[in-house]
Amino acid sequence: MNWKLKYGRKNNYFKNMNIVFAFRVIHAFFALVILYFISQYLSPVQQGWYYTFLSFSALIYLFDFGLSTALVHISAIEFAKSKWGMNGAIIGGDTKRFEDFINIAFHKYIKLAFFYFFIIFPFGILYFNLSQSSQDIFWFIPWIIHIISAALSLICFPFINIIEGTGNIKEIYKLKIIQVSLGTILCCIFIYFNNPLIAVSMILLSLFLTTILWLLIYRKNNLTSVLKIKGKFNWKENVDPFKNKIGLTFLGSYLFTQIYTPILFYYEDPSLAGKFGLSLAIANMVGIISSSWITINIPKMTKAVAEKEFKFFKRLFMKSFLKSVVFLILSLITLIVFYLFFEKYEITNRLLDFYSFIGLLVIILIMHIINSIVIYLRCFKKEPLVIIHFVCSVVTLFIGILFIPHYSVNGLISIILIIQILIALPISIIRLKKFSY
Numbered sequence: 466m467n468w469k470l471k472y473g474r475k476n477n478y479f480k481n482m483n484i485v486f487a488f489r490v491i492h493a494f495f496a497l498v499i500l501y502f503i504s505q506y507l508s509p510v511q512q513g514w515y516y517t518f519l520s521f522s523a524l525i526y527l528f529d530f531g532l533s534t535a536l537v538h539i540s541a542i543e544f545a546k547s548k549w550g551m552n553g554a555i556i557g558g559d560t561k562r563f564e565d566f567i568n569i570a571f572h573k574y575i576k577l578a579f580f581y582f583f584i585i586f587p588f589g590i591l592y593f594n595l596s597q598s599s600q601d602i603f604w605f606i607p608w609i610i611h612i613i614s615a616a617l618s619l620i621c622f623p624f625i626n627i628i629e630g631t632g633n634i635k636e637i638y639k640l641k642i643i644q645v646s647l648g649t650i651l652c653c654i655f656i657y658f659n660n661p662l663i664a665v666s667m668i669l670l671s672l673f674l675t676t677i678l679w680l681l682i683y684r685k686n687n688l689t690s691v692l693k694i695k696g697k698f699n700w701k702e703n704v705d706p707f708k709n710k711i712g713l714t715f716l717g718s719y720l721f722t723q724i725y726t727p728i729l730f731y732y733e734d735p736s737l738a739g740k741f742g743l744s745l746a747i748a749n750m751v752g753i754i755s756s757s758w759i760t761i762n763i764p765k766m767t768k769a770v771a772e773k774e775f776k777f778f779k780r781l782f783m784k785s786f787l788k789s790v791v792f793l794i795l796s797l798i799t800l801i802v803f804y805l806f807f808e809k810y811e812i813t814n815r816l817l818d819f820y821s822f823i824g825l826l827v828i829i830l831i832m833h834i835i836n837s838i839v840i841y842l843r844c845f846k847k848e849p850l851v852i853i854h855f856v857c858s859v860v861t862l863f864i865g866i867l868f869i870p871h872y873s874v875n876g877l878i879s880i881i882l883i884i885q886i887l888i889a890l891p892i893s894i895i896r897l898k899k900f901s902y
Contacts, residue, residue: 544631566627828881831882883884
């Protein structure tokens, strides 16, 4: 390989890694700020409502059904011979085909946004009306704001994921830093003034507003691409089969974690749901930071597979995976030490008990390993684990619903761990070893 090309790859890698890691750290810092405001200014019941609202906004990823991830991988392949010009102009390659790709993706997300609103909005009204604490919480108008904000955020997905997939990682993560910064400031302001259920919508609303401004100022050509119908890109052949497999994997991930906050809210009480939601948010925070080493390389790994540079792909993946696992394990140990240190203070009263908290941390570690295997296979546009993961998630959900009324959150975490350790993780490793290219 030419030394200039090799040096250029390394230089770009470190630049991209720096911005992604910076975003993850900033995101984690702001998450801690929000956690502080929640513990200081919200009651345990309000905390439960906050995280239950947040779990419903995570449903946008079920409606997305893996499409955003598919767009990152497919963009890396479709844009391999092109580059970006001024205001989002496409230079080289099949310009019309890629513009059509953006156009179809945007219209798909418009439909998803409408489906999300008209399904989740009435369901939420019915669900929250059944809560015994609904009479004491101002939730109806915040629910309208939340659902509209979530639906609008879906419209931003095609632009963000397609441009990230083309390799413009630095640009996208700078945008994400602005989004999370603005969203966090607004969220904390509303929590401080005792409007927690309006606060929960601020990250989503900031995502929509900053994305639209970014497109209008820097990428007008991409925004106008959604008005041009060319019919050159075959969506059913190039996207749907891959997206549907990813979607089942995403559904499985949601069922493993996010869905249990509203279930605990319904079967137990808002306070316990809030403890689970807060503990899960902390565990997810370190998981997201750790995944940076792999996330940053998805476009590069997908492109390497498309160009049959398998040795480079495998070396890059293993290097990224090992760094991410070491960082995650050290971070989880640090969280356990902090929990023990602050156990005598009031803040741990807002979290799950010590052993349940450790159980959540182990779940995050196992999910990180499984998700890394999934990403490895997905770079080849393969999803051989989709069925087993989906089945494990559904079985966990049904057993979890049966266990929660009798064994509460401890029973739920035990069931998740048993199925992950005995079924999901071993099968994932076996499938990876049998995979050949």
